Amino acid sequence: MRVRRIVPTIYSKNLKVKGNISIPTEDVSSKPTGPNPMPKVTDLRYWDFKLLRRYQPFYMPICDMCCLCTFGKCDLSKGKKGACGIDMKLQQARLVLLACCIGTACHAAHCRHLVDALIEKLGRDYPIDLGNSIEVEAPIIRTVVGIRVKTLGDLEKVLKYCEEQLTHLLSATHTGQEGDVLDFESKALHAGMLDDVVREVGDIAQIVGYGMPKGEIETPLVDLGINCIDRSKPVILCIGHNVIPSTYIIDYLEEKGLEEEIEVCGICCTALDATRYSKNAKIVGPLSRQLMFIRSGVADVIVVDEQCIRLDILEEARRTGAVVIATNDKMCLGLEDLSHLSEDEIISRILREGAGLILEESKVGKVAVELARIVFRSRREMKERCLPALEEIRALANRCTECGWCNRVCPNSFPVMESIVEAKEGRFEKLADLYKRCYSCGRCESECERNLPIVSMITKAGELYHTLEFKVRVGKGPIQDVEIRKVGAPIVFGEIPGVVAFAGCTNYPNGEEELALMAKELLERKYIVVAAGCASMSIGMWKDSDGKTLYEKYPGEFQAGGLINAGPCLSNCHVSGAAIKIANIFAKLPLEGNFAQVADYILNRVGAVGVAWGAMSQKAVAIATGFNRWGIPVIVGPHGIKYRRLYLSDGEDFEVYDRKLKKVIRIDPTPEHLITAAENFKECLCTIPKLCMRPNDGSRGRSMKVYHYVTLYEKYFNCMPPDLEKFIRTERDIPFMLKDKILKYLEEKGWEPRKEMPQEPTLLY
Amino acid sequence: MLGRNIPYQPTAGTNLHHAEVISTKIAVSMVKRSRRPLLVIGEYGGEAVRYLEDLNIEKIYTPRDMNLLSIIKMITREDYDLVMFIGITYYYLNQALTHLKHFSDTITLTLDGKYIPNAHYSFPNMEEGEHIEAIKRFRMLLDNL
Numbered sequence: 001m002r003v004r005r006i007v008p009t010i011y012s013k014n015l016k017v018k019g020n021i022s023i024p025t026e027d028v029s030s031k032p033t034g035p036n037p038m039p040k041v042t043d044l045r046y047w048d049f050k051l052l053r054r055y056q057p058f059y060m061p062i063c064d065m066c067c068l069c070t071f072g073k074c075d076l077s078k079g080k081k082g083a084c085g086i087d088m089k090l091q092q093a094r095l096v097l098l099a100c101c102i103g104t105a106c107h108a109a110h111c112r113h114l115v116d117a118l119i120e121k122l123g124r125d126y127p128i129d130l131g132n133s134i135e136v137e138a139p140i141i142r143t144v145v146g147i148r149v150k151t152l153g154d155l156e157k158v159l160k161y162c163e164e165q166l167t168h169l170l171s172a173t174h175t176g177q178e179g180d181v182l183d184f185e186s187k188a189l190h191a192g193m194l195d196d197v198v199r200e201v202g203d204i205a206q207i208v209g210y211g212m213p214k215g216e217i218e219t220p221l222v223d224l225g226i227n228c229i230d231r232s233k234p235v236i237l238c239i240g241h242n243v244i245p246s247t248y249i250i251d252y253l254e255e256k257g258l259e260e261e262i263e264v265c266g267i268c269c270t271a272l273d274a275t276r277y278s279k280n281a282k283i284v285g286p287l288s289r290q291l292m293f294i295r296s297g298v299a300d301v302i303v304v305d306e307q308c309i310r311l312d313i314l315e316e317a318r319r320t321g322a323v324v325i326a327t328n329d330k331m332c333l334g335l336e337d338l339s340h341l342s343e344d345e346i347i348s349r350i351l352r353e354g355a356g357l358i359l360e361e362s363k364v365g366k367v368a369v370e371l372a373r374i375v376f377r378s379r380r381e382m383k384e385r386c387l388p389a390l391e392e393i394r395a396l397a398n399r400c401t402e403c404g405w406c407n408r409v410c411p412n413s414f415p416v417m418e419s420i421v422e423a424k425e426g427r428f429e430k431l432a433d434l435y436k437r438c439y440s441c442g443r444c445e446s447e448c449e450r451n452l453p454i455v456s457m458i459t460k461a462g463e464l465y466h467t468l469e470f471k472v473r474v475g476k477g478p479i480q481d482v483e484i485r486k487v488g489a490p491i492v493f494g495e496i497p498g499v500v501a502f503a504g505c506t507n508y509p510n511g512e513e514e515l516a517l518m519a520k521e522l523l524e525r526k527y528i529v530v531a532a533g534c535a536s537m538s539i540g541m542w543k544d545s546d547g548k549t550l551y552e553k554y555p556g557e558f559q560a561g562g563l564i565n566a567g568p569c570l571s572n573c574h575v576s577g578a579a580i581k582i583a584n585i586f587a588k589l590p591l592e593g594n595f596a597q598v599a600d601y602i603l604n605r606v607g608a609v610g611v612a613w614g615a616m617s618q619k620a621v622a623i624a625t626g627f628n629r630w631g632i633p634v635i636v637g638p639h640g641i642k643y644r645r646l647y648l649s650d651g652e653d654f655e656v657y658d659r660k661l662k663k664v665i666r667i668d669p670t671p672e673h674l675i676t677a678a679e680n681f682k683e684c685l686c687t688i689p690k691l692c693m694r695p696n697d698g699s700r701g702r703s704m705k706v707y708h709y710v711t712l713y714e715k716y717f718n719c720m721p722p723d724l725e726k727f728i729r730t731e732r733d734i735p736f737m738l739k740d741k742i743l744k745y746l747e748e749k750g751w752e753p754r755k756e757m758p759q760e761p762t763l764l765y
Numbered sequence: 766m767l768g769r770n771i772p773y774q775p776t777a778g779t780n781l782h783h784a785e786v787i788s789t790k791i792a793v794s795m796v797k798r799s800r801r802p803l804l805v806i807g808e809y810g811g812e813a814v815r816y817l818e819d820l821n822i823e824k825i826y827t828p829r830d831m832n833l834l835s836i837i838k839m840i841t842r843e844d845y846d847l848v849m850f851i852g853i854t855y856y857y858l859n860q861a862l863t864h865l866k867h868f869s870d871t872i873t874l875t876l877d878g879k880y881i882p883n884a885h886y887s888f889p890n891m892e893e894g895e896h897i898e899a900i901k902r903f904r905m906l907l908d909n910l
Contacts, residue, residue: 058838060863064781077782077867088867408773413855509854638857641834648838676834679857680808683828717829 034594037146103622111202192625297386435462475567488586494701498692603631810852
């Protein structure tokens, strides 16, 4: 046992005492206090079943059949079973587990790559030092794995545990394995939890290894948006999630003093990480801007790493004359690995062939920068010509046969054809409007019988009609302990109305702007808003009438009315991390090996909710499912129900055990669902305050949450919430400002106050 | 509009079992035979919804009155034998309907002007004007019952 010595001095009128106080600090290898360190697949099944009994899986199959083995295809519709005995519900649960495993594997492999690279660079003993403001350095790892990580080598041990568990989980999806729906779901929850662990591993590794912000309260603002990129310079565009290649590019630029000469920008989470690494990096935007920006021809060199990259990147880059460097074993694109060549030889090869694979990332810096300088010279004039001019758009539009299939294949059924029809007459406003809402999947183009470059037409109109220059705050990483101390009590008693985490991809039903408008509404109401991944960029892509983004208007502190960009999608771990820290720092709950107790605390006390409005990927479903196992409810957008499964309660009273009253009592149904969906942004906004309610809310806190629920409902639906009576336990829960109105409503509903209020609610009994 | 019984979004089907396309006349007779029908009205029904609002059938407006998925969950508990939908985001309704398609005996009928494959019965794809006329006819025939 090591000891930390502090030397206090106490003064009084006549007495002076000096002495040493020894405060024991626990060692990495200290024994976990909880029952479930490094839980195996079934160790937390008891907790999952408690959740799943209350929040039953609700399935929406995408396909009538199973086609995963050669017994099939098997028709599972109308109660039929497959050749292996599987039925429709089981198949859905199995597919959800598979999706969660894919997502978790993706994060695990990414983080394994980061940790291995950093250990090679810095050594296994490199310390994990998150600064003086963060004592609870890795709350998820502490709780799940039961250890306190001190070095990069410790992170390796954590990854090993997760990789082993993941293998077991994936194996359960094989034919003839798991045969129960709830067990499949328990495994999916396990995968989600592991996803949270590996994301924490990866983000901590890159924070300490690359000197990224360690929870600083006011991180700098950086440029965001397509028009922020200086087209008169050579431009290197990095796409993906793995920051390593970007760090070599930035290092090389700094080493050669070329920061002013060359633009480095990014799309998706790599961009967020690049700005955490260097103030000179810029962000083009989230995933939804990928095809548009490539088509714009601004990038001279495109460096791809891993995850969420367009698979036709070579074809698209070739059209604009840009060259592509692939850098990751997960995405080799059929290219020859050029790592064995010298950097100059690689440059020659890529110039000849237009693309190359470099798995030795240390060579990417020089190759990308020097290529950018060469390629820029040859395509300088071409940059402006990659997109059609307005007259060309008009001419192209006139080739449209108005068949309408572009509208039908558009995932959001946007009026693509109508926009093209207007462009025939030289009116481009509708195309420009589409630019803001479209996520440039390009399906309209694939369908077009005249092969019109619809995405390019939309991009040109958008770039001409919109400013497209925004700001986003650099990702701060973990929430500081001191921030948690300040807000712990008000969150637990409900006086801060909620913590809302915007996460996930950009598969929005109606563009990025709605996400920013949701955040704005919540910030004005003093919610704590945290964002990560593409969602954090989307929130920056809207300006108010003063021309300011939300990041410029609201503080970056974890406080009421604070807007925090945690960082890339790995940084979603800091949301559940903050909830865990509340349990630990505020409620003194020991973390190590104590998953179920901590999750039970969060479910009953911490009013946090995740919003994955544009969730698209398997990673997003793993993140959401991870939140769920911690007891944090999630709302997905309308596309999110294609994940096939939600966890919905019946909306009737819940049962909990009250540790103080020492009996089982019936309570209000809070939080009402564990994962649900909303059709449009106003429904989502009105669902947020409801899902922030917790059984433990004090009357003052609950009345504040009710206030927001009612006033948002009135604002967006022009009526009282139709289920309000369920969430008012006694008259003291009614907000003073709305008392008359709510009492009248309750009278109509025949409401009666509850006889018992929970004092120490728990599901663990 | 081309492909009247091809899902409006062509990938919206689920392979084997797709909705039967029906006329307004058959839709009316289904309502007539129904013991306990329900009409779920979304926000995007446009002018067509106006002709259904004062219909003497139990109605739920979503999302104002209830979340669509909560409605579907409630339907599986209650004894509605026919549930009609109109004005809900196409792909959202189509996906949500698969729950009733697979795990409930309740008959579903969509009254939008777009063919929705995961209902039991659906109107075909129609132009907007044609759809409004169909809804007017539906209403008129119901009134004449």
